Amino acid sequence: xxxxxxxxxxxxxxxxxxxxxxxxxxxxxxxxxxxxxxxxxxxxxxxxxxxxxxxxxxxxxxxxxxxxxxxxxxxxxxxxxxxxxxxxxxxxxxxxxxxxxxxxxxxxxxxxxxxxxxxxxxxxxxxxxxxxxxxxxxxxxxxxxxxxxxxxxxxxxxxxxxxxxxxxxxxxxxxxxxxxxxxxxxxxxxxxxxxxxxxxxxxxxxxxxxxxxxxxxxxxxxxxxxxxxxxxxxxxxxxxxxxxxxxxxxxxxxxxxxxxxxxxxxxxxxxxxxxxxxxxxxxxxxxxxxxxxxxxxxxxxxxxxxxxxxxxxxxxxxxxxxxxxxxxxxxxxxxxxxxxxxxxxxxxxxxxxxxxxxxxxxxxxxxxxx
Amino acid sequence: xxxxxxxxxxxxxxxxxxxxxxxxxxxxxxxxxxxxxxxxxxxxxxxxxxxxxxxxxxxxxxxxxxxxxxxxxxxxxxxxxxxxxxxxxxxxxxxxxxxxxxxxxxxxxxxxxxxxxxxxxxxxxxxxxxxxxxxxxxxxxxxxxxxxxxxxxxxxxxxxxxxxxxxxxxxxxxxxxxxxxxxxxxxxxxxxxxxxxxxxxxxxxxxxxxxxxxxxxxxxxxxxxxxxxxxxxxxxxxxxxxxxxxxxxxxxxxxxxxxxxxxxxxxxxxxxxxxxxxxxxxxxxxxxxxxxxxxxxxxxxxxxxxxxxxxxxxxxxxxxxxxxxxxxxxxxxxxxxxxxxxxxxxxxxxxxxxxxxxxxxxxxxxxxxxxxxxxxxxxxxxxxxxxxxxxxxxxxxxxxxxxxxxxxxxxxx
Numbered sequence: 001x002x003x004x005x006x007x008x009x010x011x012x013x014x015x016x017x018x019x020x021x022x023x024x025x026x027x028x029x030x031x032x033x034x035x036x037x038x039x040x041x042x043x044x045x046x047x048x049x050x051x052x053x054x055x056x057x058x059x060x061x062x063x064x065x066x067x068x069x070x071x072x073x074x075x076x077x078x079x080x081x082x083x084x085x086x087x088x089x090x091x092x093x094x095x096x097x098x099x100x101x102x103x104x105x106x107x108x109x110x111x112x113x114x115x116x117x118x119x120x121x122x123x124x125x126x127x128x129x130x131x132x133x134x135x136x137x138x139x140x141x142x143x144x145x146x147x148x149x150x151x152x153x154x155x156x157x158x159x160x161x162x163x164x165x166x167x168x169x170x171x172x173x174x175x176x177x178x179x180x181x182x183x184x185x186x187x188x189x190x191x192x193x194x195x196x197x198x199x200x201x202x203x204x205x206x207x208x209x210x211x212x213x214x215x216x217x218x219x220x221x222x223x224x225x226x227x228x229x230x231x232x233x234x235x236x237x238x239x240x241x242x243x244x245x246x247x248x249x250x251x252x253x254x255x256x257x258x259x260x261x262x263x264x265x266x267x268x269x270x271x272x273x274x275x276x277x278x279x280x281x282x283x284x285x286x287x288x289x290x291x292x293x294x295x296x297x298x299x300x301x302x303x304x305x306x307x308x309x310x311x312x313x314x315x316x317x318x319x320x321x322x323x324x325x326x327x328x329x330x331x332x333x334x335x336x337x338x339x340x341x342x343x344x345x346x347x348x349x350x351x352x353x354x355x356x357x358x359x360x361x362x363x364x365x366x367x368x369x370x
Numbered sequence: 371x372x373x374x375x376x377x378x379x380x381x382x383x384x385x386x387x388x389x390x391x392x393x394x395x396x397x398x399x400x401x402x403x404x405x406x407x408x409x410x411x412x413x414x415x416x417x418x419x420x421x422x423x424x425x426x427x428x429x430x431x432x433x434x435x436x437x438x439x440x441x442x443x444x445x446x447x448x449x450x451x452x453x454x455x456x457x458x459x460x461x462x463x464x465x466x467x468x469x470x471x472x473x474x475x476x477x478x479x480x481x482x483x484x485x486x487x488x489x490x491x492x493x494x495x496x497x498x499x500x501x502x503x504x505x506x507x508x509x510x511x512x513x514x515x516x517x518x519x520x521x522x523x524x525x526x527x528x529x530x531x532x533x534x535x536x537x538x539x540x541x542x543x544x545x546x547x548x549x550x551x552x553x554x555x556x557x558x559x560x561x562x563x564x565x566x567x568x569x570x571x572x573x574x575x576x577x578x579x580x581x582x583x584x585x586x587x588x589x590x591x592x593x594x595x596x597x598x599x600x601x602x603x604x605x606x607x608x609x610x611x612x613x614x615x616x617x618x619x620x621x622x623x624x625x626x627x628x629x630x631x632x633x634x635x636x637x638x639x640x641x642x643x644x645x646x647x648x649x650x651x652x653x654x655x656x657x658x659x660x661x662x663x664x665x666x667x668x669x670x671x672x673x674x675x676x677x678x679x680x681x682x683x684x685x686x687x688x689x690x691x692x693x694x695x696x697x698x699x700x701x702x703x704x705x706x707x708x709x710x711x712x713x714x715x716x717x718x719x720x721x722x723x724x725x726x727x728x729x730x731x732x733x734x735x736x737x738x739x740x741x742x743x744x745x746x747x748x749x750x751x752x753x754x755x756x757x758x759x760x761x762x763x764x765x766x767x768x769x770x771x772x773x774x775x776x777x778x779x780x781x782x783x
Contacts, residue, residue, distance in 0.1 A: 066474045072467050173594070182509070182742045183771075184565030186594065187461060187486040190493065279463045281489075286462075323458075333425040333458030 013359040025354045032350030033314070036343040040322075043342070048329045055325065062324025063317050073320055075208035075278060078215040079270060081312040083287075083294035085215075085222045085305055086266035089259045091295075092226060092303045093239040095150065099143065099161030101291025102168030103264045105284070106142040107135035107271025109172050111198075112191065112282045115275070116179060119197030127198055131276060136268035142168065143264025144257055151253040165291065169284050176283065190280045200277040211277040218266065223305040235259055267291075300347065318343045413446055416479060416671045419472030421465060421491075422457040423484035424622065429597050431622035432457060434641040435483045435506070438660035445661075446668060461486030469494035473501050479671045480504065481664070484596070485567065488521075495519040502677070504667055506660070507567060509743050509767045512680040522663050523766035524683035527574035528715055529656030529690040530640075531722045534578020535711055536654045536695065536704045537616055537638045541583045543701035550615050557588040558614030560605045562596050562621040564779065566742060570761060570768035571620045574722045575638070576777055581727070582707065589614060590779035599623035610635050627652060636699060643693040653700050655693040662688045682766035685715055723759035725750065728774045735759065741769035 020028075041055040063073045083100050090097040097103075114131045122130070146160035181189045192198060203209040226232040234255045237245045245252050274286050297315055301307035322339035326332065423429070426436035436455070443453055454477060459468050465487045469480050473494070481504045482491045488508035495503040495516050504520045505511070511521035541555045557579060561568040572590055580586045591609055593601040602625030606617050610633050618638040619626040624647050630637035631648035639655040663683055670677045683689020695705055714720035725735045736757075738749045744764055751760040761770050773779050 066471065068467065068471055068474055182565050184563050184568075185485060186563050189486075190489045193489065193493070281462065283460075283462065285460060327456055330455075332427050334428075 009361050011361050013361075015357045015359065017355055017357040020354055028354050029347070029350050032346045032353075033343075036346035039346070040339050040342050044325060044329065044331075044339075047331070050329060058325050058328045059318075059321030062321045062328075071206060071208050073316060074212055076320065077309075077312050077316045078208070078212045079274060079278075080290055080294060080297060080316050081308055082215045082218060082270040082273065083267065083290045084297040084301070084308050084312060085218055086263050086270060087294055087298045088222060088263075088303050088305060088308070089226065089232075089235055090263040091298055093235045093256065093259050095147070095256060095260060095263075096158045097143065097146075097161050097260065097263055098158055098292070098295060099146065099164045099168075100263075100267050100270075100294055101287045101289070102161075102165035103139040103143050103267035104271045104274065104287040104291055105165075105168045105172050107139040107268030108275045108282050108286045109175055109271070110135040110138040110268070111272045111275040112175075112179065112188070115191045115198035119192045120195050122197075124198070128200065128276070131198060132269065132272055135272045136265040139266075139268030139271060140261040140264035143267065144261050147257050147260035150260075151256045172282065172284050172286075179282070186283075188281050188283065191275075191282075193280070198276055199280060200273070208278060211273045214269070214273060214277075218269065219305050219309065222266075226303070226305065231255075231258070296344065296348065300351075314347070315344075411669060411672050413448055413452070413668065413672050416448070416668055417452050417475075417477045418448075418454070418479040418481065418668060418671075419469070419475070419477035420453070420455045421459045421468055421472070421480065421482040421487060422455065423459060423461070423487070424597050425457045429622040430624065430640070430642045431596065432483060434657060435660055438664050441661045442664045442668060445665065448668075459487070461490070463490065465490035466494045469503070470497065473498050478502065479667055481667070482506070492516055492519055502667065502671060504663075504677075507767055509765055509769075512765055513743075520667075520677055520679055520681065521766055522681045522683070523762060523768070524658040524663075524687075524689040525685070525762050526656065526658050526690055527570055527722050527761050527768065527770070528685055529658070529692060530571050530575040531578035531581075532692055532708050532711055533618070533638050533654055533656040534575040534580075535582055535707050536700055537575070537618065537636070538579035538582035538586060539701040539704045539707060540636050540653055540699070541579065541586060541616060544615065545583075552585040554613065554615065555583055555586045556612075556614050557586060558606065558609030558612070558617045559588055559590045560602050560609065560617065560619035560621055560626045561590050561592045561779075563594060564592055566769050566771035567767065568592075568620050569773065569779075570770035571640075572618070573728075573770060573772075573774055573777065574761075575618055576774075577722060577724075577727060578711075580776065586776070588777045590777060592779075593621055595621070597622045599625040602626045603629045606630060607633065639693075645694065645696050649696075649698070651699060652696050654695050654704075657691050657693060658683070659689055659691045680766045682762050685712060718754050719756070721753070721756050721758035723761055723770060725757045725759065728776070730772055730774055732775065735772075738772070742771060744769055 041052045044055055045052050062069065064070055083104060087097055087100055111131050114127065114134060118127055142164060146157050146164060149155040149160060150157045176186060176188055179188045181187055200210050226235065234250050237250060238252055238255050242252050275282055279286060293315060297308060297311045301311040319340050323333065323336040325339065326336040420439060422432040422435060424432045426432040439453060439455065454472055454475060456468050456472065459465050461484060465482065469491055472480055479502050483506050485507045488505050488510055491503050491505045492510065492514060495518050499518055502518050504522060506522055508521040511519050537557065544550050545552050545555065557576065559572045561572060572588065576588045589609060589612060591605040593605055595601060602619060602621050602623050606626040606629040609617060616636045617626055617630050620640055627637050627639055627644040627647045630651045634651060636653055637644065637648055637651050638653050641655060641657045643655055644652040663681065667677055669675065692708065711720060735750060738759065739746055741749050747764055749760055749769065750757060759770055762768055
């Protein structure tokens with residue numbers, strides 16, 4: 001068989017896809033979610049032999065089944081959104097802060113400290129703002145440490161912030177040895193359970209409503225800050241090109257440190273809300289992996305705080321739904337992680353098809369190779 | 371080629387969906403033929419919600435509860451929908467939310483299995499006074515004043531003492547065979563957290579072992595987690611490398627028993643039979659059988675009877691058990707020695723924490739009033755001429771939190 005003299009074309013070719021219209025991009029994303037759901041259902045159906053429609057029903061019931069479930073879904077959404085909002089300014093600047101987990105924990109630790117030591121003596125009108133300020137400062141300091149190294153020594157912020165997570169986790173584990181109820185039990189228990197000192201207020205009998213309102217306000221603030229403020233403009237310029245930023249007279253070091261401090265401070269708010277606003281206790285699991293999941297939430301929303309409401313909802317909905325499915329069908333709780341993994345795989349995978357075009361070798365050249 | 375692939379994929383998808391559709395009817399009628407025991411009590415009004423810290427398929431601790439749930443369900447002829455299990459529930463606000471959700475779903479009995487769940491269950495109990503809440507291993511019910519909140523535990527220290535006898539017999543056999551010298555009889559123990567529940571456990575195990583092998587000593591290492599297979603394995607291996615010739619553990623993963631089987635070091639386990647994991651090394655396990663308690667609380671819900679606010683199961687109630695003795699590994703005469711000790715427990719002549727049998731800083735305990743949560747209360751009692759630390763009698767949860775001579779415990783090692 002002699003080779004034809006046509007040039008050899010690979011079976012699959014990938015090219016950058018510029019300018020896919022917005023509606024088409026969203027169509028691809030929706031398709032990805034639909035396919036993910038079909039695959040998940042298929043997977044569960046093979047394992048449990050249930051009716052596939054039951055699968056979707058349980059998923060929705062897990063989120064919206066009762067009033068309590070709706071509130072708890074909204075609370076999770078708010079917390080996820082809060083951490084995602086925290087990451088966003090840093091990401092817009094191309095500072096890959098993956099240390100939100102640790103930054104949230106530092107804020108949580110600061111809140112716990114004040115609740116335990118001042119919760120029953122200080123007036124709540126002073127105490128709660130103080131808790132907010134201190135936890136924001138603690139988290140901001142934790143975040144700024146890698147930022148200073150980045151700004152002055154150009155260290156890799158991804159690794160640096162990641163490592164800071166482990167330091168924070170161990171630090172909180174250490175603090176717990178002072179705060180735990182029974183020595184050695186590793187359980188702090190509910191802080192100020194009887195006096196409710198330092199607990200964030202409940203509004204209209206809804207314990208999560210205050211958290212949700214705070215995060216909503218934060219979302220609006222972040223949208224305006226990034227889109228209309230001078231700071232927001234500086235952030236995008238530094239993100240696009242540090243040299244351009246320098247050329248037009250932006251103090252790059254200052255912008256990096258200021259922005260990461262803001263990122264950390266909002267993580268501090270997340271820590272505050274998780275301890276004083278809902279959990280009323282602390283453990284090394286307080287951040288609950290949100291620091292990592294939020295990276296994706298922020299990224300998928302293209303760093304747009306308003307779109308992040310939707311992406312947080314998608315992630316929270318699937319996580320909760322998957323866990324409901326695991327309980328409803330008597331599967332191992334890790335099955336929920338598997339399902340979440342499958343869904344996220346498709347959602348993230350869809351970005352590939354938005355950013356790139358895939359070309360298959362045409363039939364003509366394929367024939368030529370025979 | 372491309373089209374073919376596309377068709378193949380499409381066909382696969384269709385088949386998957388078709389397969390599901392076809393099989394869906396089979397599932398509906400599976401729980402009809404449960405053994406309907408002829409009892410006078412009508413259990414149809416009872417719906418129990420269980421909250422487990424980890425998934426029972428992973429964690430031996432939660433598996434032990436799940437086994438009791440299954441046993442009682444079968445025994446009382448409860449239907450699937452009368453039992454709701456929520457596993458993997460952390461010791462956070464989520465625990466309270468889960469409890470309240472179970473109430474929303476119609477549960478009138480709620481049971482949580484982990485120490486750290488307690489305060490969240492108490493909060494839920496305050497909000498739902500019509501629902502009975504039960505919490506295993508907790509310490510607060512007797513003083514909380516919440517009428518519908520209960521604690522339960524079992525005198526597992528007796529079970530551990532018995533398992534300790536099996537360990538001591540094995541060590542004696544090793545000494546007799548010349549495998550080790552008497553002064554090298556060091557036991558290794560992998561504990562979860564350094565507090566009374568764990569300390570009481572290993573002390574009773576150690577005292578059991580030393581009751582038959584006088585030269586025994588023990589080294590304890592903690593994992594600072596209830597479930598961390600890698601850490602439990604690492605600590606078990608560290609203990610073996612440190613010269614321990616027998617390992618036991620109080621943590622919930624199969625990490626330590628597996629490490630022992632690899633290193634061919636005998637192991638005494640907790641809560642589940644580990645002979646499958648270590649056919650040539652597993653000796654025996656002590657366990658709490660939660661079935662008697664679960665049966666009691668379900669009966670109470672059906673009949674409206676009251677359950678003790680703080681209940682402690684014993685060998686007599688069937689709550690403290692030993693799993694099957696692995697005859698291939700255990701020393702000869704182990705079963706007889708255990709049976710003899712059980713008789714003495716029943717007669718009240720043998721006490722695990724007999725003050726004459728151990729010393730603290732070289733002295734025998736005469737008084738002890740510093741137990742956590744029981745400050746000021748005397749824990750030392752005398753019965754049948756034996757002066758002993760009266761474990762699990764003031765409250766059901768263990769409060770023996772003293773490191774005795776012969777045991778070296780390194781925190782956060």
